[in-house]
Amino acid sequence: MREVLPKTPHLDEDQALALPLFTVGTIRQMAAQLREQRERYGFSYLTVPEPNMKAFAPVLQERAGS
Numbered sequence: 001m002r003e004v005l006p007k008t009p010h011l012d013e014d015q016a017l018a019l020p021l022f023t024v025g026t027i028r029q030m031a032a033q034l035r036e037q038r039e040r041y042g043f044s045y046l047t048v049p050e051p052n053m054k055a056f057a058p059v060l061q062e063r064a065g066s
Contacts, residue, residue, distance in 0.1 A: 023059070031062035 008016050020037045023030035037043050048056045 027058045027062050030059045034059070034063050 008019075011019075017024060020041055020043065023033045025033070034043075034046065
């Protein structure tokens with residue numbers, strides 16, 4: 001997992017995963033991460049690269065339904 005994390009040598013894996021840069025997990029877990037980030041940071045927009053939009057759509061559907 002460390003190979004896909006941002007280059008943050010001063011952070012351990014848990015700290016790096018807590019950064020609001022990306023989501024990891026099941027659809028339900030990723031939707032929960034988005035909810036938590038909205039509550040904690042006030043995020044109301046996110047960016048999904050075009051090649052990933054179709055794959056990410058179920059996360060947004062889960063998020064919208066909760």
